[in-house]
Amino acid sequence: xxxxxxxxxxxxxxxxxxxxxxxxxxRTFRDLGTRDIFRLSEPAALFGGSGIGKAARYKSKGATLIxxxxxxxxxxxxxxxxHGFRSHHMLVVFDDATGAPIGLLNxxxxxxxxxxxxxxxxxxxxxxxxxxxxxxxxxxSIAAELFPAMTRTFRLDEVRVVARRLESAGAFCRRFxxxxxxxxxxxxxxxxxxxxxxxITLTLAQSPVVRPGMLSPGAFLCSMGETEEVAFGxxxxxxxxxxxxxxxxxxxxxxxxxxxxxxxGRAALEARVDGxxxxxxxxxxxxxQNDGQRIFAIVQGMAICDLALARHALTEAERRGLGGSLxxxx
Numbered sequence: 022x023x024x025x026x027x028x029x030x031x032x033x034x035x036x037x038x039x040x041x042x043x044x045x046x047x048r049t050f051r052d053l054g055t056r057d058i059f060r061l062s063e064p065a066a067l068f069g070g071s072g073i074g075k076a077a078r079y080k081s082k083g084a085t086l087i088x089x090x091x092x093x094x095x096x097x098x099x100x101x102x103x104h105g106f107r108s109h110h111m112l113v114v115f116d117d118a119t120g121a122p123i124g125l126l127n128x129x130x131x132x133x134x135x136x137x138x139x140x141x142x143x144x145x146x147x148x149x150x151x152x153x154x155x156x157x158x159x160x161x162s163i164a165a166e167l168f169p170a171m172t173r174t175f176r177l178d179e180v181r182v183v184a185r186r187l188e189s190a191g192a193f194c195r196r197f198x199x200x201x202x203x204x205x206x207x208x209x210x211x212x213x214x215x216x217x218x219x220x221i222t223l224t225l226a227q228s229p230v231v232r233p234g235m236l237s238p239g240a241f242l243c244s245m246g247e248t249e250e251v252a253f254g255x256x257x258x259x260x261x262x263x264x265x266x267x268x269x270x271x272x273x274x275x276x277x278x279x280x281x282x283x284x285x286g287r288a289a290l291e292a293r294v295d296g297x298x299x300x301x302x303x304x305x306x307x308x309x310q311n312d313g314q315r316i317f318a319i320v321q322g323m324a325i326c327d328l329a330l331a332r333h334a335l336t337e338a339e340r341r342g343l344g345g346s347l348x349x350x351x
Contacts (some may be wrong), residue, residue, distance in 0.1 A: 056305025084324035137166035148241035152218035160221035249278035
């Protein structure tokens with residue numbers, strides 16, 4: 022049995038750039054919409070750990086790429102924000118023909134990279150191509166990975182940034198001073214969303230940051246957080262509603278909060294979904310019909326994209342002789 026190839030963050034950054042990442046994510050979503058070559062774990066996620074006091078919580082997600090004959094298992098640990106939020110991600114990749122593990126990746130950066138790129142791909146296919154103003158609610162590590170991918174995809178004039186503290190939003194904006202778009206720190210989501218063409222929420226908000234009446238005609242809203250970022254009433258204002266993985270969305274984020282709060286039943290909500298991200302990217306049918314439509318997408322991330330990126334990274338790292346090795350079963 023061959024040893025596992027072990028890839029650290031530096032190895033992954035050496036073999037994955039923005040154009041390559043977007044191409045892989047886009048291809049994976051397109052395949053999702055047209056070909057039966059994926060399997061997701063059942064259930065969509067498993068949760069463990071007490072989360073009591075300073076104790077961590079754990080999450081596991083899995084996926085299979087049938088066309089590549091590989092399966093990946095993601096293992097994630099999180100410590101609550103009030104205790105100094107920390108997150109560790111690992112991804113184990115298996116060869117389906119032998120059942121043997123072939124790769125072990127530090128997925129902490131890769132997860133952020135993948136999450137950001139899924140937002141970019143969703144916006145590319147659902148926002149108006151001439152979009153010029155982006156409202157970014159949340160200025161953490163995932164939000165930072167949106168650039169330069171977003172400014173390469175759209176000719177943005179302005180990026181409005183809202184964080185928990187204005188000082189944090191300002192620091193984020195200074196970090197991207199060299200970007201072609203103007204980055205502006207703002208205090209309130211209401212101000213940032215006023216006239217924005219694209220809105221992306223990446224928060225751990227304790228209450229919704231996007232409420233009815235905030236979205237301009239023609240806007241594209243992408244909610245990506247694990248809490249209720251978007252008030253249920255916004256759904257009534259949306260002309261098109263898209264998700265990536267409905268099952269996973271029922272266990273955390275906006276949809277989980279809406280269901281738990283009794284604001285809508287599962288069957289009624291599922292019937293309200295106009296399509297999934299695979300259908301959007303594959304173009305199996307049009308979603309944006311005109312420039313005035315408000316489109317709302319909940320894109321929290323699918324393990325198939327993590328696995329597709331990891332598979333590419335492992336193949337390219339082997340070709341270049343990057344990474345270490347670990348023989349657990351010899």
